[in-house]
Amino acid sequence: MTENSTMSAEAMNDRLRASPFSRWLGIQVVSFERETLNFEMCWREEFSGTPDNDNAHGGILAALLDTACGYACATRYGKPLTTVDLRIDYHRPAPGKVLKIESRVIKSGKRLATAEASVLSENGELLASGRGLFVV
Amino acid sequence: MTENSTMSAEAMNDRLRASPFSRWLGIQVVSFERETLNFEMCWREEFSGTPDNDNAHGGILAALLDTACGYACATRYGKPLTTVDLRIDYHRPAPGKVLKIESRVIKSGKRLATAEASVLSENGELLASGRGLFVV
Amino acid sequence: MTENSTMSAEAMNDRLRASPFSRWLGIQVVSFERETLNFEMCWREEFSGTPDNDNAHGGILAALLDTACGYACATRYGKPLTTVDLRIDYHRPAPGKVLKIESRVIKSGKRLATAEASVLSENGELLASGRGLFVV
Amino acid sequence: MTENSTMSAEAMNDRLRASPFSRWLGIQVVSFERETLNFEMCWREEFSGTPDNDNAHGGILAALLDTACGYACATRYGKPLTTVDLRIDYHRPAPGKVLKIESRVIKSGKRLATAEASVLSENGELLASGRGLFVV
Numbered sequence: 001m002t003e004n005s006t007m008s009a010e011a012m013n014d015r016l017r018a019s020p021f022s023r024w025l026g027i028q029v030v031s032f033e034r035e036t037l038n039f040e041m042c043w044r045e046e047f048s049g050t051p052d053n054d055n056a057h058g059g060i061l062a063a064l065l066d067t068a069c070g071y072a073c074a075t076r077y078g079k080p081l082t083t084v085d086l087r088i089d090y091h092r093p094a095p096g097k098v099l100k101i102e103s104r105v106i107k108s109g110k111r112l113a114t115a116e117a118s119v120l121s122e123n124g125e126l127l128a129s130g131r132g133l134f135v136v
Numbered sequence: 137m138t139e140n141s142t143m144s145a146e147a148m149n150d151r152l153r154a155s156p157f158s159r160w161l162g163i164q165v166v167s168f169e170r171e172t173l174n175f176e177m178c179w180r181e182e183f184s185g186t187p188d189n190d191n192a193h194g195g196i197l198a199a200l201l202d203t204a205c206g207y208a209c210a211t212r213y214g215k216p217l218t219t220v221d222l223r224i225d226y227h228r229p230a231p232g233k234v235l236k237i238e239s240r241v242i243k244s245g246k247r248l249a250t251a252e253a254s255v256l257s258e259n260g261e262l263l264a265s266g267r268g269l270f271v272v
Numbered sequence: 273m274t275e276n277s278t279m280s281a282e283a284m285n286d287r288l289r290a291s292p293f294s295r296w297l298g299i300q301v302v303s304f305e306r307e308t309l310n311f312e313m314c315w316r317e318e319f320s321g322t323p324d325n326d327n328a329h330g331g332i333l334a335a336l337l338d339t340a341c342g343y344a345c346a347t348r349y350g351k352p353l354t355t356v357d358l359r360i361d362y363h364r365p366a367p368g369k370v371l372k373i374e375s376r377v378i379k380s381g382k383r384l385a386t387a388e389a390s391v392l393s394e395n396g397e398l399l400a401s402g403r404g405l406f407v408v
Numbered sequence: 409m410t411e412n413s414t415m416s417a418e419a420m421n422d423r424l425r426a427s428p429f430s431r432w433l434g435i436q437v438v439s440f441e442r443e444t445l446n447f448e449m450c451w452r453e454e455f456s457g458t459p460d461n462d463n464a465h466g467g468i469l470a471a472l473l474d475t476a477c478g479y480a481c482a483t484r485y486g487k488p489l490t491t492v493d494l495r496i497d498y499h500r501p502a503p504g505k506v507l508k509i510e511s512r513v514i515k516s517g518k519r520l521a522t523a524e525a526s527v528l529s530e531n532g533e534l535l536a537s538g539r540g541l542f543v544v
Contacts, residue, residue, distance in 0.1 A: 020184040021193035048156040057157035058202045058219045063195020070194075083194045084520060085541055087223045087359050087495065089386050089403065091379045107363045107398060111519070111543070112492060114361050114401075126379060131361065131403070133493055133541065135519070220384060221405060223359065223495050225522050225539065227515045243499045243534060247383070247407070248356060250497050262515060267497065267539070269357055269405065271383070292456040293465035320428040329429035330474045330491045335467020342466075355466045359495045 005078030012071055015080070025060070027067055027101065037072050039064075039101040047096065054096025061119055061128040062088050068103035069115035069132040076108045081134035084112070088130035098122050111136055141214030148207055151216070161196070163203055163237065173208050175200075175237040183232065190232025197255055197264040198224050204239035205251035205268040212244045217270035220248070224266035234258050247272050277350030284343055287352070297332070299339055299373065309344050311336075311373040319368065326368025333391055333400040334360050340375035341387035341404040348380045353406035356384070360402035370394050383408050413486030420479055423488070433468070435475055435509065445480050447472075447509040455504065462504025469527050469536040470496050476511035477523035477540040484516045489542035492520070496538035506530050519544055 009029040016022040016029070027041045041064065049057035066086050073081040103117035113136060118129040145165040152158040152165070163177045177200065185193035202222050209217040239253035249272060254265040281301040288294040288301070299313045313336065321329035338358050345353040375389035385408060390401040417437040424430040424437070435449045449472065457465035474494050481489040511525035521544060526537040 018187045019193070020182050020187070021195060022185075024182040025195070046156050046160040049158075051154045051156070057155070057199065058206075058222065059157060059161070059195065059199020062198035062202060062222060062224075063193065066194045066198060083226050085223070085225045085493065086194065086198060087221070087403070088198075089221045089378070089405070090219050091381075091386065106361070106401065109363075114363070129378065131359075133361070221357065223539070225514070225541070227517075227522070242497070242537065245499075250499065265514065267495070269497070290459045291465070292454050292459070293467060294457075296454040297467070318428050318432040321430075323426045323428070329427065329471065330478075330494065331429060331433070331467065331471020334470035334474060334494060334496075335465065338466045338470060355498050357495070357497045358466065358470060359493070360470075361493045362491050 006076070007074040007078050012074060022067060025063055025067070027064060029071065032075060035104050037068065037075060037103045039068055041099050041101070043096045043098065056094040056096065056099070058090055061090065061094055062086065064099065064101050064119055065117045065128065065130045066132060068101045068117035070134060072103035072105050072115040072117065073108070073113050073134050076105055076113065077136060081113060081136060084133040084135050086130065086132045088128060090128050092125065092127050094119060094127040095121065099127070106131070109136070142212070143210040143214050148210060157199070158203060161199055161203070163200060165207065168211060171240050173204065173211060173239045175204055177235050177237070179232045179234065192230040192232065192235070194226055197226065197230055198222065200235065200237050200255055201253045201264065201266045202268060204237045204253035206270060208239035208241050208251040208253065209244070209249050209270050212241055212249070213272060217249060217272060220269040220271050222266065222268040224264060226264050228261065228263050230255060230263040231257065235263070242267070245272070278348070279346040279350050284346060294339060297335055297339070299336060301343065304347060307376050309340065309347060309375045311340055313371050313373070315368045315370065328366040328368065328371070330362060333362065333366055334358065336371065336373050336391055337389045337400065337402045338404060340373045340389035342406060344375035344377050344387040344389065345380070345385050345406050348377055348385065349408060353385060353408060356405040356407050358402065358404045360400060362400050364397065364399050366391060366399040367393065371399070378403070381408070414484070415482040415486050420482060430475060433471055433475070435472060437479065440483060444510050444512045445476065445483060447476055449507050449509070451504045451506065464502040464504065464507070466498055469498065469502055470494065472507065472509050472527055473525045473536065473538045474540060476509045476525035478542060480511035480513050480523040480525065481516070481521050481542050484513055484521070485544060489521060489544060492541040492543050494538065494540040496536060498536050500533065500535050502527060502535040503529065507535070514539070517544070
């Protein structure tokens with residue numbers, strides 16, 4: 001694996017579907033444009049954090065951001081990288097509908113890479129965002 | 137809700153089972169001793185990050201740490217608090233078996249609280265750990 | 273203090289010079305354009321982390337990012353806010369020359385605000401970046 | 409450099425005094441006991457964040473935590489390690505007096521190490537704490 005190899009959206013989606021957890025999460029790549037990798041996911045009832053409403057549990061948002069950052073690295077290294085650490089800011093409740101996720105690489109080095117991602121509502125409101133560090 | 141009210145382990149487990157996501161995650165409180173809240177969870181096939189092995193996806197570990205930190209706050213505030221931000225360090229692959237989680241409050245203030253948690257293997261090896269900030 | 277009040281670059285620089293630490297650090301606002309607050313600082317010999325070279329100590333970069341994020345909040349709240357937590361990624365050694373710092377608000381709420389900042393070399397190379405959470 | 413080599417407190421203090429920034433910061437090791445490295449520092453007027461009082465600027469606390477975590481690694485690797493990322497929680501204002509800092513290694517690997525540190529007042533009150541990731 002060398003930097004400057006990349007991975008097609010189709011290959012990313014095959015790999016996401018092959019992972020038991022990512023398949024359950026239902027996250028899929030929709031496009032890669034101007035250094036930004038765009039994802040969508042569909043809602044599952046199990047994502048809800050409380051019985052009172054359909055807002056996503058924070059763990060679901062963390063999983064989406066982790067996955068999106070790891071796959072952003074695949075656009076530079078040819079495969080998703082392994083997370084070393086992850087930092088997440090929760091900005092607003094995430095309603096139980098289609099969510100969009102965007103990610104991009106901040107810094108790609110020989111041994112370590114930093115990526116960031118955001119979770120957005122269907123109409124583009126920022127719900128959660130964060131960063132991860134990945135080992136090459 | 138005032139500081140110095142607490143929540144019993146039984147009430148925490150009722151609340152965890154009432155949350156669609158926490159019920160799916162299968163995390164339950166086992167004890168609260170010397171300021172530390174102890175949890176266990178059982179493995180589900182969907183937790184696996186790759187088809188190659190049964191190691192937990194990083195999103196599962198993030199969800200466990202988030203939940204454990206939020207409920208640590210319940211020992212001081214009488215209910216689990218809402219996460220503002222979360223920071224996670226992944227130390228070792230987490231094998232697909234029973235995992236133990238420990239959490240405790242670092243600082244409890246009027247408006248904000250900080251808690252930390254660790255995910256351990258059955259034999260006590262540190263797999264992931266982290267901190268969260270919570271709003272009262 | 274209400275959101276949507278702002279603070280002029282001149283007032284920010286007066287306040288930076290009034291702080292013993294910020295004055296020592298030598299950080300000053302140069303412009304505020306398209307939601308981004310731009311700073312510069314001059315090198316001091318005491319910033320060096322090791323006797324071998326003139327690269328900035330990580331603590332100096334942390335102080336620059338903390339200051340820049342806190343003052344980004346002043347563009348929304350009329351004064352710099354107090355840091356609750358700070359997360360920093362070190363990307364490259366920061367040479368002992370003029371450094372540029374950019375910051376912007378990610379989310380401004382009633383009680384909490386999130387801001388991000390980057391430290392750049394004179395020729396625009398990313399040296400360190402990070403985020404902070406601030407209390408209103 | 410191999411793991412399991414260590415560095416004496418005296419050698420750490422020589423190295424801290426040789427760094428222009430650490431010398432200015434005035435941080436010195438006082439003991440290493442039960443896996444915890446203990447430091448003290450003396451107050452300088454330039455540490456003050458505002459002209460109104462003598463509370464330390466957040467950048468000073470970040471620098472102390474960064475230094476303390478890096479030197480905690482020296483107890484395992486024989487020299488302080490380089491910071492990859494740093495995460496800090498500010499718990500209380502840090503008054504302008506002697507501050508104590510404690511640090512310890514959480515995980516020491518072949519390529520990366522995680523350490524944590526706390527800044528305490530003279531009477532042991534927790535003022536700030538955090539974690540860093542370090543490259544071997």
